[in-house]
Amino acid sequence: MSESQAKSQTHAQPHDEHFSHHVRRYLYVFYALLFGTLITVGASFIPFGSRGANIAVALFIAGGKAFLVAGYFMHLISERKMIYGVLGFTAFFFAGLMALTLWSFADFPPHTITH
């Protein structure tokens, strides 16, 4: 209540004077995201050889956009170790779910039909 002014001293967020610098950064990220969207659509019409290559390109661009949103809009780039830890484990388990499930579909005894 009345302690909130004192509390803001211990807050980890940047102080007001630095904010215009942050606002500019948000704007650059916004432009980058718009650009990223347009090249995602454009790249989907360019044949890169195989279907797999097109998928890789699209996911790479999407990954870049995701990095920007997560890193700058969600402030992950300057977040605490605790949060990185939680997200790191999550990423590992997500990857495990996807990879192991797909592997089990791909690895089956010879001469059997899976679907």
Place this chain on the structure above:
Amino acid sequence: MQATHAIPHSGIHEEHHEDAGFWRTYVFSTDHKVIGIQYGVTALCFLFFGFLLMLMMRWQIAHPNAPLPLFGPLLHSIVGDQMAAGVKNAAGSIIGYSITPTLYNSFGAMHGTIMVFLAIVPLAFAAFGNYVVPLMIGAPDMCFPRVNMASYQSYVVGGIIMLVSFFIPGGAAQAGWTSYSPLATSIASHGQTFWLIGMIFLITSSLLGAVNFIATIIQLRAPGMTWMRLPFFVWAQFVTAFLLLLAFPPLEAAGVMQLMDKVAHTSFFLPTGLAVGTLGHISGGGSPLLWQHLFWFLGHPEVYVLILPAIGIVAEVIANNTRKPIWGYKSLVYSALTIGFLSFIVWAHHMYLTGMGIRVATFFQTTTMIISIPSVIILTCLFLSLWGGSIRFNTPMLFVMAFLPMFGIGGLTGLPLGFNFSDLHLHDTYYVIAHFHYIVAPGTIFALFAGIYYWYPKMTGRMMNEFWGRVHFWLSLICMNLIFQPMFAQGMAGMIRRMSDGGANYTAAHNTATGLEVIGGLSDSLIRLHVFILWAAVCLGLAQIPFIINFFWSIKHGKPAGSDNPWNATTLEWQTPTPPPHGNFAKAPIVYRGPYEYSVPGHATDFTPQNEPDKA
């Protein structure tokens, strides 16, 4: 100040509320202690109901198609002729009602669902966790009290939906608690739909609870309560919360997809070419295996959710009743963390018989074997903790001492199931039922009983009756073993689970075909064991009566605890008034030492509370 009634009322800080009325205090409370008790009482009711379902199932197995005694007519009036068939005598008049195979299947599916999701997890994780964890870490409440209340309410809604499903035409879900598609989708009742919607509420409740627990343990530890000074119970709950947080969502996704299959007639899990009359026109193209992967991705961490809080309780009670520190605190902590991590990558050992290739099966077999190591380390540390202890054989201690060998049996019998070559023989047999029930029934539930007897004086200011506690213990221990030990033999002989007549038809048909008495079918003696098991189960039910009476009677008439810390324990929950008031502590306690400073040489008493300062 010594309050005398069980429900905390505003004591320490009056800042922001006048005495809240009945509804805000007892029903819509955001106080973690009230919510913990709400979870506990609700979960015990579901435990009782799941037990009744099991008794009816065991009757049907032991006496196939015989009239169900006592409950037959009541059952018939609820579920009707389709599910509770009338049994006629020679003259053609109805003498009773029996459980049809369809009803048996719905009891089986709901017994599993209710016991796992509505009884054990809410009791072990939410009830004990909510009441004890904030007190143990020196916090005033959980991090997000209103989210806590929402979590409980979501649980109640989910539970009601599950119960209501018994009353709809066609009955409750019938495809096992595992709800494999296409069976789950193609059964023509809406029981499965209710199950799925109920699960969505239960999963939401667990997710909200998990967020609360993890945030509370990270953020609200009292000054001086470092990670390595946390009681092991808190570590166990912390890992459990992570398992719930990250493993439940894929099941929620799968549940949504199966709900779409059921209601919107999609084919997520329905393969092409399936011709089942009740399904109607489907597009096909789906994969039944996908459901299994997503289900067991939760299903395996779920079993660690069932055991870890119990292990936590065991550690607390052992330390307290041996008057010495737990042996290997660091080993216990690292083992719990390792178990939590590994439990996410072992799930397909439930799917060895789905036609997986050798490489994938070997991978899961390897991780399954590895995960047994930290489990053994934990059990070893707990056993070693007894060595040289000054053991007090009170009721909680009896339960946790029995937990150790029972969990040992349950865990060791899991090894043949973890190897894919032996699982080929044992999968889906009674051996599996015996294995997991040994862990959950004389395992987890015993630890939960211990927790109730142990923390009862903190919640009510009175002790539960010691004599009837011992009666409860010995009868339960004997009956549990009599029920589940024979099932290992039945399973190894090949008796398949989920057969509503206990294998009688299978045996009879095979024996008629071959003209032989025993070879190939199940021997008569194995089938007769069903009757023996039924009587043991009835005795187990009767053994709970002293406990239920003790639980309610002791609230008003139990021996007064005599102090805020009747067990002379070191952990912070015992350093509060009884019951702890709203806000728990007047100001944050300061922690000076670890959680198990019992029998410290040179100290005046044989225990030193965590918040006791060093002398000078």
Place this chain on the structure above:
Amino acid sequence: MEIPYTTEVRKDTGLYNAKVGIWLFLASEVMLFGALFSSYILLRVGAVEWPYGWLNIPLGTANTLVLITSSITTVMAWASLKMGNFGRFKMYHAITLCCALTFLGIKSYEYHDKFIHYQVDLKDGRIVDGHMEENNKDEIVILGRYAKNMHDVLDLHERKDLAKPAPIKIERSDIAYMENYGPWHNTYTAIYFTLTGLHALHVIGGAIVIFYLWAFGGKMWKSDPERFTNRVEISGLFWHFVDLVWIFLFPVLYLL
């Protein structure tokens, strides 16, 4: 004793409570959508043939740009509060809410389009594929084309040989089977509706929270500005996550 660290950070973690809470919740959401994405991959890899070109790319692109815009207005709304400007906060979040409504509007239009798009299998073996124009007792009129075979219906990849849509009248007695492009049509529509439907539910949820803070935030802004700013930050984190999911949904469902 009050619950500490609701606004000031705890020293050893550097975080306030709600921030820990929302990131934990977002971790669970990653697993939720991750499981659905995994299912998508599995169903597609296992499918004999997978549709292509069934979704309107300009509309999907527009929706992507709408969500990206709402993302920057969300972070700007929070930044405005950090700089003490409540009026700016109201303006930015008003735009956020408009973006949310626009997104849902475009999505509804797309869903409706699928529900009136029919595949009609005729008794003589031909397939008519297009939008239902008239639905009368004895006949229907489809604005579409005759398809040579199922491949013709599924794969619209760079198809220059496709006939232009024209009204086709079909007697009901000639129809062997008729189905619209709802989730039941095939596994592609099933996963499309499930993924985008669940995402849309999250958009609605996020929008409701942001609306509540936008409409009724004045009181808490006056009494406890730092706590209110934190609430806006937390709701913003959830909103950015919703945008993140769409960043992957769009190429996966619309383009690939």
